[in-house]
Amino acid sequence: MPEVPPGKDDKDRRPPSALNVVPGVAGGHDGLPGGSGGRETLPGGGEAGGRGGEAGGDQARGGRPARREPAVAELAAGVLAGDRTLLGRAVTLIESNAPAHQERAQDLLRELLPRAGGSIRVGVTGVPGAGKSTLVEALGCHLTAAGHQVAVLAVDPSSSRTRGSILGDKTRMEKLARDARAFIRPSPSGGSLGGVARKTRETMLLFEAAGYDVILVETVGVGQSEAAVRSMVDFFLLVLIAGAGDELQGIKRGVMELADAVLVNKADRDNRDAAERARADLEMALHYMAPATPGWTTEARAISALTGEGIGELWELIETFRAETTAGGAFDARRREQAREWLHAMLRERVEALFHRDPRVAGLLPEVEAAVMSGDLPVTQAAWRLLHAFENGEEEP
Numbered sequence: 001m002p003e004v005p006p007g008k009d010d011k012d013r014r015p016p017s018a019l020n021v022v023p024g025v026a027g028g029h030d031g032l033p034g035g036s037g038g039r040e041t042l043p044g045g046g047e048a049g050g051r052g053g054e055a056g057g058d059q060a061r062g063g064r065p066a067r068r069e070p071a072v073a074e075l076a077a078g079v080l081a082g083d084r085t086l087l088g089r090a091v092t093l094i095e096s097n098a099p100a101h102q103e104r105a106q107d108l109l110r111e112l113l114p115r116a117g118g119s120i121r122v123g124v125t126g127v128p129g130a131g132k133s134t135l136v137e138a139l140g141c142h143l144t145a146a147g148h149q150v151a152v153l154a155v156d157p158s159s160s161r162t163r164g165s166i167l168g169d170k171t172r173m174e175k176l177a178r179d180a181r182a183f184i185r186p187s188p189s190g191g192s193l194g195g196v197a198r199k200t201r202e203t204m205l206l207f208e209a210a211g212y213d214v215i216l217v218e219t220v221g222v223g224q225s226e227a228a229v230r231s232m233v234d235f236f237l238l239v240l241i242a243g244a245g246d247e248l249q250g251i252k253r254g255v256m257e258l259a260d261a262v263l264v265n266k267a268d269r270d271n272r273d274a275a276e277r278a279r280a281d282l283e284m285a286l287h288y289m290a291p292a293t294p295g296w297t298t299e300a301r302a303i304s305a306l307t308g309e310g311i312g313e314l315w316e317l318i319e320t321f322r323a324e325t326t327a328g329g330a331f332d333a334r335r336r337e338q339a340r341e342w343l344h345a346m347l348r349e350r351v352e353a354l355f356h357r358d359p360r361v362a363g364l365l366p367e368v369e370a371a372v373m374s375g376d377l378p379v380t381q382a383a384w385r386l387l388h389a390f391e392n393g394e395e396e397p
């Protein structure tokens with residue numbers, strides 16, 4: 001596995017004070033024509049975009065003319081050279097929902113794919129407020145100090161919460177956001193979990209092609225995005241806290257079964273003993289579970305993201321995981337399985353989009369929906385009618 005590739009040190013390509021946070025998009029931002037969504041403006045008139053000419057499309061606002069759309073080859077070359085501005089624009093293209101952009105995005109990915117795949121991908125999930133962002137910042141800073149290049153992504157399928165999380169992560173990852181070896185990209189806003197997951201997977205490939213060798217993916221919200229993130233990362237981390245009543249805190253057994261490590265965070269100040277007790281309870285619970293990764297024993301650890309205690313050891317654990325599962329074959333087996341899952345997820349997304357874009361389906365849908373809701377039409381028949389219209393184009397039975 002390559003360490004930081006040569007020629008990717010972009011320290012002097014950008015103003016050192018610039019925040020690396022760039023806004024998520026719903027499509028059509030960044031001066032790219034034909035987009036389907038409007039620009040996200042954050043509450044309070046603020047915006048998530050970086051200062052100092054950072055990537056993210058800030059220049060297309062305020063009545064100024066839209067920027068020239070860079071050619072795919074230009075974007076690809078920029079990404080490979082580690083150019084932050086072009087990398088940001090490439091991610092914006094990937095995140096766009098406009099069909100024309102999606103085609104260009106696929107061309108871009110085709111060019112970059114041979115250079116992707118060389119990172120370790122780490123997912124971070126856990127209860128709200130457990131300290132996921134603080135942990136990502138602590139781990140991220142630890143890694144950049146050791147010479148790694150770190151990309152931070154978030155998966156948040158609910159657009160309303162995205163705004164909050166952009167603001168939250170910007171303040172909670174302030175140090176990392178100013179780090180020239182790190183790039184924080186908030187979750188693409190809006191859309192289905194499937195759409196957000198696809199964009200995040202593709203965005204990971206861009207960062208890998210740009211030389212980022214560690215990708216950290218934080219989930220936002222509990223319940224829906226864990227499985228999606230598990231299916232795109234190599235190592236999955238569950239962050240919990242002690243003292244919130246039941247030690248499992250409503251985290252379903254199912255999520256613990258997905259984890260390669262369980263952390264009890266905030267093991268500092270007068271919370272150390274409680275954290276240690278929670279850790280022991282979790283260790284016990286893990287003992288009775290099947291391992292998330294064949295050949296790997298998931299352990300529970302107490303850490304403090306705030307003081308940094310246990311962060312270095314956490315990275316060592318992840319490195320050990322990578323070495324052992326690579327040697328045992330589980331690492332590559334998982335990536336192959338993930339590629340298969342990704343294929344099916346993509347097919348589902350595309351077929352569903354085709355279905356809803358079909359004029360015959362779109363025309364029928366409102367009346368069929370109404371008939372289902374009023375009880376005049378059984379659901380099975382309603383689905384059949386729509387599918388039949390889709391399959392047979394204009395020829396309705």
Ligand SMILES: Nc1nc2c(ncn2[C@@H]2O[C@H](COP(=O)(O)OP(=O)(O)OP(=O)(O)O)[C@@H](O)[C@H]2O)c(=O)[nH]1
Nearest residue numbers: 127128129130131132133134172265266304305306
């Ligand atoms: N004492 C202590 N506080 C911590 C620690 N880690 C995080 N916190 C605090 O816990 C609060 C929530 O931290 P975040 O990192 O935002 O938690 P999160 O899990 O990302 O939260 P959401 O993304 O909103 O679900 C903040 O006030 C942090 O300062 C820790 O190790 N010790």
Ligand SMILES: [Mg+2]
Nearest residue numbers: 132133168218
């Ligand atoms: Mg957070």
